[in-house]
Amino acid sequence: MDDWTILQLVLYGAGSLVALTQSVVFTHYHRVFRRDHLLLWALSFLALALYLSTSAISITLLGSMPASHPLRLTVSSISLVSAYVQVALLIMGTLAIWRTHRWSRRQVIAALGLATTFGLFGALAFAFDPQYVQERFFLRVGLRYLVGGLAALAMGFAIAIRWPRGRLGQQLTALALILYAADLLHIFASYCAQAGYGITWPWMRHVGVASVLTQLFIGYGLVVWLLEDERDRAERATDAAEHLRHFDPMTGLPNRQHMLSMLARQLEQQQDTTLLLVRVDNLGHIAAAFGMDGVDLALATSAERIDEVARSRGLFAARPDADHFSLHGTGLDTEAGAGRIAEQVLDALARPLFWNGRELALEASIGIALAPQDADTADALQSRAEMARARARREGAMRYRFYAPDLDAEAQQRLVLQAELRAAFARDELVLEFQPLLDGWSLEICGFEALVRWQHPTRGRLYPDAFIAELEALGMIEDLDMWVLERACTAALSWQRPGGEPIPVAVNISAYSFQRRDFPDTITTLLLRTGLSAGCLELEIVESIALELPERAVVSLDCLRELGVRVMLDDFGTGFSSLKHLRQLPFDGIKIDRSFVIDVLVDPRDAAIVRAMLALAHSLGLEVVAEGIETPAQLAWFQSAGCDRLQGFHFHRSMEHEAAVALVKRTPERAAT
Numbered sequence: 001m002d003d004w005t006i007l008q009l010v011l012y013g014a015g016s017l018v019a020l021t022q023s024v025v026f027t028h029y030h031r032v033f034r035r036d037h038l039l040l041w042a043l044s045f046l047a048l049a050l051y052l053s054t055s056a057i058s059i060t061l062l063g064s065m066p067a068s069h070p071l072r073l074t075v076s077s078i079s080l081v082s083a084y085v086q087v088a089l090l091i092m093g094t095l096a097i098w099r100t101h102r103w104s105r106r107q108v109i110a111a112l113g114l115a116t117t118f119g120l121f122g123a124l125a126f127a128f129d130p131q132y133v134q135e136r137f138f139l140r141v142g143l144r145y146l147v148g149g150l151a152a153l154a155m156g157f158a159i160a161i162r163w164p165r166g167r168l169g170q171q172l173t174a175l176a177l178i179l180y181a182a183d184l185l186h187i188f189a190s191y192c193a194q195a196g197y198g199i200t201w202p203w204m205r206h207v208g209v210a211s212v213l214t215q216l217f218i219g220y221g222l223v224v225w226l227l228e229d230e231r232d233r234a235e236r237a238t239d240a241a242e243h244l245r246h247f248d249p250m251t252g253l254p255n256r257q258h259m260l261s262m263l264a265r266q267l268e269q270q271q272d273t274t275l276l277l278v279r280v281d282n283l284g285h286i287a288a289a290f291g292m293d294g295v296d297l298a299l300a301t302s303a304e305r306i307d308e309v310a311r312s313r314g315l316f317a318a319r320p321d322a323d324h325f326s327l328h329g330t331g332l333d334t335e336a337g338a339g340r341i342a343e344q345v346l347d348a349l350a351r352p353l354f355w356n357g358r359e360l361a362l363e364a365s366i367g368i369a370l371a372p373q374d375a376d377t378a379d380a381l382q383s384r385a386e387m388a389r390a391r392a393r394r395e396g397a398m399r400y401r402f403y404a405p406d407l408d409a410e411a412q413q414r415l416v417l418q419a420e421l422r423a424a425f426a427r428d429e430l431v432l433e434f435q436p437l438l439d440g441w442s443l444e445i446c447g448f449e450a451l452v453r454w455q456h457p458t459r460g461r462l463y464p465d466a467f468i469a470e471l472e473a474l475g476m477i478e479d480l481d482m483w484v485l486e487r488a489c490t491a492a493l494s495w496q497r498p499g500g501e502p503i504p505v506a507v508n509i510s511a512y513s514f515q516r517r518d519f520p521d522t523i524t525t526l527l528l529r530t531g532l533s534a535g536c537l538e539l540e541i542v543e544s545i546a547l548e549l550p551e552r553a554v555v556s557l558d559c560l561r562e563l564g565v566r567v568m569l570d571d572f573g574t575g576f577s578s579l580k581h582l583r584q585l586p587f588d589g590i591k592i593d594r595s596f597v598i599d600v601l602v603d604p605r606d607a608a609i610v611r612a613m614l615a616l617a618h619s620l621g622l623e624v625v626a627e628g629i630e631t632p633a634q635l636a637w638f639q640s641a642g643c644d645r646l647q648g649f650h651f652h653r654s655m656e657h658e659a660a661v662a663l664v665k666r667t668p669e670r671a672a673t
């Protein structure tokens, strides 16, 4: 072997080793980061290692063999195929970084197929004809340098132009590729010079060193690029985590913590600040009617509309809680300004919204607090706005309210009331009264509705409206329901006339108790313990409760019906009167709300509605009760409309147990059937 051959062998061997090392490095990175371009680069350098080592063998050891020798043909085929495959993989790997889609399997196969065809063509064409030495040499060696050089040049410029400045890895890679391209094209030129003019450039003996160096340089650039890329990804992940700490992922609005810190900053700067707290009040109904997707839509739409209003007024919108949104900012010096924004928010939320072709109505309440007059810390401002909002909500749907100092007093009173309520159970201050229900045709007593009262030590007898909501807030409403059920069943036993028509007791049941899975079992146990027959117990459930969990309601209603306990839909017509639900849920009857009773004689449209309700209920086999009959005219109207049972002050107010028993005794007994 002469010196030149040994030098070639060393250079190719060194180049091959470098390429192999780079392939191992990228394989390792691919294992860690699992990114496509790393695998493509790893394979590309593997192909380069193969190309260089087979080239070394082919030039040095097989150089003396005839071109058509099968061993030489095989080695040059492997060599050339890997050379083109290397170029294809390098290009695909680099492009993979800026492509949004991954290379499809078909695309990869097509590119590798093309590279292989090129390689095989170069290796096999003219291989068997000693006449075409030049052409063969050009195809095997020259063309590979030309194609490789042009591809590297294009890639180098593409990277340099495409990617932003200041990225060292990309700049190094671009430069390395351009140098590599210059090296390959230079070698190609030397072949042309030799083939065309028989000139051999003297420096060509050492040009292989440049190839190894530029190749090292490319690998180096790619590694720096990769590290920069990973650093960027880590920074982006940190930014995203930071964003999540301050913003609500669903709506993109600032969360409670961020909103409070923005507010605090404004207050520190002693700026006049206005806070509007908005709550979407009917998410429960939306969930019942449209499912959780409907709730998501309601929240996303509310966020969008509230943010729109905030932006138009130079305010900041936020989502401090699941169903709460807020708007805050400075410069709204007058109450009127804040009021106008509240109206604008309510108008925006009232705009129609559709879900699968059905209208989804949003209901909201807004509380407004102003700094510095209402509060001077962010927390206090928020709680005052919430107090105002709760008041607005109590007054009705789609309202807003400003904070007023009496709300503090109100909150204080509520705390006292709650403490007293806790004690009321222990001190036996709750009383059950009974209001008779009358047969619509004979006007005889056919039942009693149990109504709870609170004999307050200083304030006298309180009615449920004054304390039921507080019991709910305290989580004690189920205790009340159990207490009432127990007392009502015992009371009902005492007014049954032996052998006579049973006189049932109707008990109002809260949503919380009715929704419990074990509610039917509780009723079974209660009936067994008290000895009251199931037919003498009637339950009244408010419409909204039944609709919140319709599937659960159906199961409970079926169990209760099987027991023989009747269930009535109370306050019918006030809530989400869905006739569909009436058909789906197995109720025994409806109690038409008092508001209709008042209106039937005044408003012909209400009269028409009530007639329709009656007709519908009767056609479904349901019983109809009218509550709140106060005048003979109302009695006459409902009697003639065919109402099955009647209740109201016109007949009797609610009375204590003894009075109810006495009343039953006084009224003539109907013949037992």
Ligand code: C2E
Pocket: 435, 450, 451, 452, 463, 464, 465, 468, 480, 481, 484, 508, 509, 510, 540, 570, 571, 594, 627, 628, 629, 630, 647, 648, 649, 650, 654
């Ligand atoms: P409700 O179940 O619709 O009860 C009917 C209410 O209308 C009762 O008010 C009753 O006194 C009143 N009422 C009946 N006839 C007339 C009338 O002719 N004119 C007028 N102005 N009012 C009439 P009350 O006792 O204040 O009860 C209010 C609501 O409190 C009840 O509405 C019910 O939802 C709830 N409630 C009452 N007792 C209980 C209870 O023991 N447990 C539960 N969970 N809720 C109860």
Ligand code: MG
Pocket: 449, 508, 540, 570
């Ligand atoms: Mg009732």
Ligand code: MG
Pocket: 570, 571, 591, 593, 594, 627
């Ligand atoms: Mg009612």
